[in-house]
Amino acid sequence: MTKVDTELQGELCNPPDTNRTGWGKVLVVDDSVLHLETVKLYLEAGGFQVFCAANTGQAWSILQKEKPDLVLLDVIMPGENGLDF
Numbered sequence: 001m002t003k004v005d006t007e008l009q010g011e012l013c014n015p016p017d018t019n020r021t022g023w024g025k026v027l028v029v030d031d032s033v034l035h036l037e038t039v040k041l042y043l044e045a046g047g048f049q050v051f052c053a054a055n056t057g058q059a060w061s062i063l064q065k066e067k068p069d070l071v072l073l074d075v076i077m078p079g080e081n082g083l084d085f
Contacts, residue, residue, distance in 0.1 A: 022047030024069035029059040031077045039072060056080040 026048045028039045033054075040050045051066055053059035055077065063071070 022049060025049045025051065025066055027051045027053065027059060027062055027066070027068040027071045029053045029056065029071065029077075030074040031055065032074070035074070 023046065026043050028036055028043070028050060029052075030036050030039070031054055036052045036054070040052060043050045051062045051068060053062055056079065059071070059073070062068070
């Protein structure tokens with residue numbers, strides 16, 4: 001497990017508040033914790049439910065379970081990149 005994966009097990013990827021009414025569900029996929037935290041902060045402030053994934057494996061799992069309305073995807077990541085996703 002990488003440092004990114006370990007950090008994402010904590011507060012950053014806690015499930016969003018499902019009682020929140022807002023604009024919809026967004027899945028953010030990026031191997032940079034800083035980018036994930038920044039995007040999550042702004043989107044949640046705007047009323048979106050935000051799900052985070054540090055790699056495409058996590059993203060596929062969340063995508064199938066949560067069926068987000070929008071996916072924001074980093075193109076350059078280790079392993080399967082955003083273009084392959």
